Amino acid sequence: MMTDISPAQTITLAKIRHIEELERLDSSITFVERIGQLIHQIQAERGASCLYLASSGKRFSQARADIVVQNQQIETDFRQALQQYLDRHALTDAKQLTLISWILLGLDQLKNLRHQITLLKISFADCIESYNRFIQSLISLIFEITDSSVNSKVSTSLLTLYNLVQAKEFAGQERAVGSYLFGSGSMQSEHQQKLLELITQQNRHFELFSQFGAQELQQAWAVLQSSRLQQQHEHLRHQLTVAKDQQTLNTSASDTWFALCSERLSEIWLIQCQLVQSMHRMLAELSAHAKKDLAQTKQYLDAMTQSADPNHPLDSSFFNLSIPVESALQFQANEARHTAPVTSIMQLLQQQSQQIAEMEVTLADTKKALSERKVIERAKGLLMRKFDIDEMEAYKQLRSTAMTQNRKIVDIAENILAQTHFSRD
Template sequence: MPAATAPLSVSALVLRAKQRDIDTLRQLAARAELVDVTGQLIHALQRERGASSVWLASRGLRYADVRRQAIETAEPVQAHLRELFALQLAPGQDASSRLLSLMAWVLLGLDALGELRAKVDRHGMSAHDAVVAFSRLIAGLVELIVLVADASAHPAISRRLVALVHLVQGNEGAGQERAVGAELFAGGVCQEAQQQRVVHLIDAQERNLQVYAEFTDAAQRARWERQQLSPGMARLERLRRTLCAARPDAVLDSQLSDTWFTVCSERISELWQLQVELVQHLRDDCQRQIEAARQDLQDAERLLRELRDNPPAHSHAVDRFLDIATQPAAAPDLSLAALIAPASTRASTAASGAAGDPAPAAATPEDSSLLALLQEQSTRLARMESELEAARRALHERKIIERAKGMLMARLGMTEDVAFRALQKTSMDQNRRLLDVAEATLSLPDFAFTGAPARKPEE
């Protein structure tokens, strides 16, 4: 005999909807721990990657202790992450096939980590190959955070998730920059391909961290902006110029590898502290939303009142179309595009129809998560395309100016600072953009520099 079921009622459906909301928030709180531990492992592996790069490039003369400490830090975090992976197989976790597949890929990398470390121990690979191997594993971990954040989108905390994803990606760009730059300095010889990788990594960091700053809260944004003006950031910029301005195959001071690693590590640690704080804010947000949803469950009458006062948006369109007192226009648009159209557009469309038609209800946090996600993605893609174009322009300008400085240094014997000041002074004297002056400098024929006196650094 089939089990008796509870009688269907409006209140039962509404209360069940709110309970599902609570379940979703609880799942997100659990995923926040997964994000946290994944971030911890990324941070540890980033340090191991950088130390391994220096250790291999210096033929085992530097950073053996730093590398060993990084491995000791990573081991317990790796074990904790494996435990969290196992929990995703438990009933009720509702992990997607894509998430489980990505976890499996990461697990393959973690299983191979011991052999990778052994290969580094016996100098069985180059510094560059070690950077590539560690970066592949870290890339999977970063993608895991992105996927968890995307799958767990909730209107009330979506901005923090967007900020977190871009902060993680920016931090990984900083970690790769540390490893590649450390390899260059420790090796003692400039390589053009590695130079270009540093430039691209700088650009990627700026792009991701700018999006992070736009989506994070005011307090974190202010803290990040203070970091940008810190003495450590100024030292990093000087070391970046040393790498980016050096001619291919030029000799680099290998002693600067320690300074580079230390300065980059300070910046990565600062970004990591922002990430730890952001994850804690995410957890706090989840807890507040869960408590608010619990309060709603205790007020069933108010939930029913909200349901009656906020009918589906399409019901307004149907009411207007079937109103016998008005001339019908086009049939109601039930497409997805109409649902994700901005509220202002829908309102203006309603205003152009019969007078007195009710305006569509404004979007609320309870609107369809799919539609909200589509709208957010549309806005984000448009913004990111604009940012990408701006980043490409900035990268192009950086390259042109660095090449112009290099030409002045090579042809006139200027130091880097003097060459840059010469470009700046010409820009101000002629009221032209620095980029235009740099391009004009590069277009000068060789004889223009013939016989020109070398500029002294103090000029």
């Protein structure tokens, strides 16, 4: 037997769907948290492996072995979290699933990579790039989860997290490159250039992190920047960036550099944990508010039903042309909020449209930042293929052109893509 569907039912259903969406988002944050933990541990393994290779296997052997054992448990935890995420998100899109496939392939082949490092059968450059590739696949998954979020506040927080994780990854690569240089006892210009590019990249993402991050996160970052740890790190960083090619480096400084960088990464990790916990709190507050809104909506609907005139059951306000509804139909955030009790279906719908519109306005700003990142990545890919250069060099070209023309990097990237498209046509 079919039952007529009423506006009251679909209004209530929309509220329920919103609550379910927030619950799924919280599970997404939990999964992203697991991704961040795996990245953090693989970064530690990469650093120890680079020191192990730099010393030809004479140092950091046991420390590296201990990290590997710990990471194997983290990998198991990640696989379990992944399964829970997929169970909770039955409609995970093809892009995320493809990235997950790459990540699982990398996890399956970590054992062989570790074996090559133990036997000193892999170069420093190949070692660091192998770990970088795996970590970048994890960071890319965070980006795609961020891009799929439909809640403005959560999306902004995820974008903040993405930039912090990406900056931390460049800081981790800086630790690895610096450890190798100090450990080898000699400056090599190609690694020094890599170091300079890593510093530029991490600064860019730290700036974006500060731009999108809440005030408490900005304060935590400011404290770290002014700390004695940062000053000591900057002192050793300066030694590496100003040294001449083939200049002798103090090998004993490798331990100090590694320790300082590790402590710095741990401090950044604490900020990352702080951000994740704030996201869980935010979602709990949003969920509580949504449930309260649902209960209030049901009360309004019950009151309307009880007060309805049985002789005039229809609410004719939809066709009352003196009441503007066009902005609500288009979800434009320019309607005044109703502070008094809602007394009609029309008011409920206008209120709901306004709430959605306000979220979409904020979400649009976040999506713009995500879209710009995609444009820049696509342009970098074109430059890499065209000139047979690596990612760092491609970004360097984009940045240099932008500075020369006094324009934004994304504008330069859009021009490159447009010119390529035009030449194909």
